[in-house]
Amino acid sequence: MKVSVPATSANMGPGFDTLGIALQIKNQVVIKPSKFHSVSLKGEGSNNPALKDNNMFISIFNDFYHNLSTKRRNFRFEFYNEIPMSRGLGSSSAVIVSAISSAYAIEGVELSKKKLLNLALAYENHPDNITPAVMGGFNVATVQDNEVNFIKKDMPKNLRAIVVIPNRPISTNMSRKTLPYKYSKDDAVFNLSHASLLTAAFMSENWEMLRIASLDKFHQKYRMKQMPELFEVQKTSLKAGSLMSTLSGSGSTFFSIAYAEDSKKIERELRNRFPHFKIFTTDFDNYGVRVEK
Numbered sequence: 001m002k003v004s005v006p007a008t009s010a011n012m013g014p015g016f017d018t019l020g021i022a023l024q025i026k027n028q029v030v031i032k033p034s035k036f037h038s039v040s041l042k043g044e045g046s047n048n049p050a051l052k053d054n055n056m057f058i059s060i061f062n063d064f065y066h067n068l069s070t071k072r073r074n075f076r077f078e079f080y081n082e083i084p085m086s087r088g089l090g091s092s093s094a095v096i097v098s099a100i101s102s103a104y105a106i107e108g109v110e111l112s113k114k115k116l117l118n119l120a121l122a123y124e125n126h127p128d129n130i131t132p133a134v135m136g137g138f139n140v141a142t143v144q145d146n147e148v149n150f151i152k153k154d155m156p157k158n159l160r161a162i163v164v165i166p167n168r169p170i171s172t173n174m175s176r177k178t179l180p181y182k183y184s185k186d187d188a189v190f191n192l193s194h195a196s197l198l199t200a201a202f203m204s205e206n207w208e209m210l211r212i213a214s215l216d217k218f219h220q221k222y223r224m225k226q227m228p229e230l231f232e233v234q235k236t237s238l239k240a241g242s243l244m245s246t247l248s249g250s251g252s253t254f255f256s257i258a259y260a261e262d263s264k265k266i267e268r269e270l271r272n273r274f275p276h277f278k279i280f281t282t283d284f285d286n287y288g289v290r291v292e293k
Ligand SMILES: Nc1ncnc2c1ncn2[C@@H]1O[C@H](COP(=O)(O)OP(=O)(O)OP(=O)(O)O)[C@@H](O)[C@H]1O
Pocket: 008, 010, 027, 045, 051, 055, 056, 057, 081, 084, 085, 086, 087, 088, 089, 090, 091, 092, 093, 095, 129, 170, 171, 172, 173, 248, 249, 250, 251
C-alpha cells in the first residue's frame, strides 16, 4: 500500500491560519506487512537516525491502527520524503495526513477526505496546511465546533510556484511565540481586507491583484527578522516578475507565484542572488492525499 501527500504553503501573506495551497512536492510512504517492525528513510530526514526510532508518523499510525484493528501485525515502513522539515512547507501536516490515511487503508476501513481532515485537526489545530494537504488546490478554511469548513479552488496550469528554501529551519511552535499577543484595529482591518481580496482574486483568477492583496501585517515581518535575508528574497522575487511572494507558513521557505512563462527567469535571478539556498520551480497539486492499495 502506498500513500502520498503534497507539501503545502500556508498563510499566503495575510491569510494567517486560514489560507493554504498544495504543491507538487510530495512525501510518500509504502507499507508492507512484515515479520518484524522496520523503517527505511530516503530523501529529507534520512540523515537523522532519530527519525527511525521516534517518528511522529509511526506514533500517529499506531494510535489509529490500534483503535481500528484487534490484530497486532508488524509492518515495514518505507518513507520517500521530498518535503523538507521545519521549513514552512507543511512537513508536519503531511505526516499527520499520511499516518491517519495509512492506518485506515491498511485495515481496509473507508475514510472520506472530509473525515480525514477533521481527524487531522486533533494533531494540528489550524486548518491552513492540513486542508490543502488533504484536498489539493488553493483553500480557504476555518474551524467551527471542531470541524473544518473550507472552499477549494483548483489551480490553473498557467501558474507556477517558485520556492526558496533556506539552509536553516524555523520551528512553527517557536515561531508562533514571536508573534504579538494583540493587534490594533487598523492592523486587523488591514489583514481582513487583504485576505478577503486575495481570496476573491484566486476565485476570480484575477492574478494581477495578488501583488497588493498578498500584503500582511500579522506575522511576516516578525518572523522574517529572524532571517533578515528573507526581505531581500521577497524584493528580488517581486522585482523579477512574481505575482506574489510571501513567507511560506511559519518559514523559513519563501513562496512565490508567477506566470509559467516568467517562472524560469525569476528562478534564475533568485539563484544568482542566493546561491546558498535551495531554489526551484514547481507545479501546484490539485488532488491532495492519494492512497493506492
Ligand atoms: N517526514 C517526517 N517524518 C517524521 N516526522 C516529521 C517529518 N516531517 C516533519 N516531521 C515532524 O514535524 C516537525 C516539523 O513541524 P513544523 O510544524 O515545525 O514544520 P513544518 O510543518 O515543516 O512547517 P509549517 O507548519 O510552517 O509548514 C519535525 O520537527 C518533526 O517532528
